[in-house]
Amino acid sequence: MTPRPRRISKAWLFVAPALAVFSAFALLPILQALRLSFFRWGGARPEAAWRGLGNYAEAFGDGVFWRAVLHNLLLAAASIMVQIPLALFLAVLLAAPLRGRWIFRTAYFAPMVLPTAVIAIFWSYALDANGGLALPLARLLGASGEGLLGEARTAFATVFAVISWRYVGFHMVILLAGVLAVPGELYEAAALDGAGALARFRHVTLPGVRGALAVSALLSVVGSIKYFDLVYILTAGGPDHATELGATWIYTTGIAEGQRWGYGSALAVLLLALAMAAAVPALLARQRREVAA
Numbered sequence: 240m241t242p243r244p245r246r247i248s249k250a251w252l253f254v255a256p257a258l259a260v261f262s263a264f265a266l267l268p269i270l271q272a273l274r275l276s277f278f279r280w281g282g283a284r285p286e287a288a289w290r291g292l293g294n295y296a297e298a299f300g301d302g303v304f305w306r307a308v309l310h311n312l313l314l315a316a317a318s319i320m321v322q323i324p325l326a327l328f329l330a331v332l333l334a335a336p337l338r339g340r341w342i343f344r345t346a347y348f349a350p351m352v353l354p355t356a357v358i359a360i361f362w363s364y365a366l367d368a369n370g371g372l373a374l375p376l377a378r379l380l381g382a383s384g385e386g387l388l389g390e391a392r393t394a395f396a397t398v399f400a401v402i403s404w405r406y407v408g409f410h411m412v413i414l415l416a417g418v419l420a421v422p423g424e425l426y427e428a429a430a431l432d433g434a435g436a437l438a439r440f441r442h443v444t445l446p447g448v449r450g451a452l453a454v455s456a457l458l459s460v461v462g463s464i465k466y467f468d469l470v471y472i473l474t475a476g477g478p479d480h481a482t483e484l485g486a487t488w489i490y491t492t493g494i495a496e497g498q499r500w501g502y503g504s505a506l507a508v509l510l511l512a513l514a515m516a517a518a519v520p521a522l523l524a525r526q527r528r529e530v531a532a
Contacts, residue, residue, distance in 0.1 A: 277291055297505075425443045457522070
C-alpha cells in the first residue's frame with residue numbers, strides 16, 4: 240500500500256532536523272573536502288590553484304600514506320581477532336548471576352567515558368622510558384632506552400594494547416546486551432539434552448549474539464580506519480612512521496607541518512572511500528540477513 244502524500248510530508252518533518260544537522264556537519268564538509276582535493280591550496284593564501292587530479296596522482300605514489308593505510312587495516316583485523324573475542328568472553332562471564340557483577344561491568348566500561356587526552360597522558364607516563372610503570376615489561380621484551388612507544392618494533396603493538404584497553408569494555412556492553420537477550424529456555428533445553436557449558440556456548444550463545452557480533456565487527460572496522468586522536472597524542476605516528484595511521488598522516492602533511500590543505504583533502508577522500516568500501520557491503524549483507532529472517 241502506497242503511503243499518502245500527507246503522511247510522507249509529515250515523515251520528512253520529523254527527519255528534517257536530523258538531516259539538517261547531518262548536512263551541516265557531515266555532508267557539506269565532505270563535499271568541501273572533495274572540492275579542495277582538486278586544488279593546490281595551503282589555507283593561508285587567499286588563492287587556490289587548480290591542480291586537477293594531481294593531488295590524487297601524488298597520493299597514489301605516497302608510500303607513507305599507503306603504509307599508514309596498511310596499519311589501519313592491521314588495526315581493524317587485530318580488533319576483530321583480539322578485542323571482540325575478549326569482549327565476548329567478558330560478556331558471557333558477566334551475564335552469569337555473580338555477586339557484585341555491576342562493579343566489574345562498570346570497571347570494564349569506565350575507560351570509554353574517560354577523555355582521550357587523559358587516557359593518552361596516563362599511558363604516556365606509564366610507558367615512559369625513564370621510570371614508567373611499564374619499564375620492567377619493556378626490559379623483558381628487550382626494548383631499548385626509548386621504551387615501548389619509542390621503538391619501532393614494539394610501538395604499534397603497544398598502541399594497539401592501549402586502544403584495546405579502552406574499547407574492549409565498549410564491545411563488551413554491546414555483546415552483553417546480546418547475551419542477555421538469548422532466552423533462558425534455550426539454555427535449559429540444551430542442559431536437559433546433556434549439553435555442557437562449551438556446547439551451550441557454541442550452539443546457543445553464539446547464534447544468539449550473531450547480530451551483536453556483526454555490529455561490533457562493523458564498528459571495529461570503521462573505527463579502525465578513521466582512528467586518530469589517541470594514536471596522535473601517544474606517538475604522532477612515530478617512531479619512523481611505525482604507528483602512522485591514515486588520519487594522522489593526513490593531519491601531519493595536510494595541516495600541522497605541510498600546510499597542504501588540497502593534498503590533505505585528497506588523502507581524506509581516499510580514506511573515506513576506503514571506509515565506505517568496508518562499511519557499505521557489511522551493511523547491505525546485514526540488511527539482507529534481516530530481510531531473510
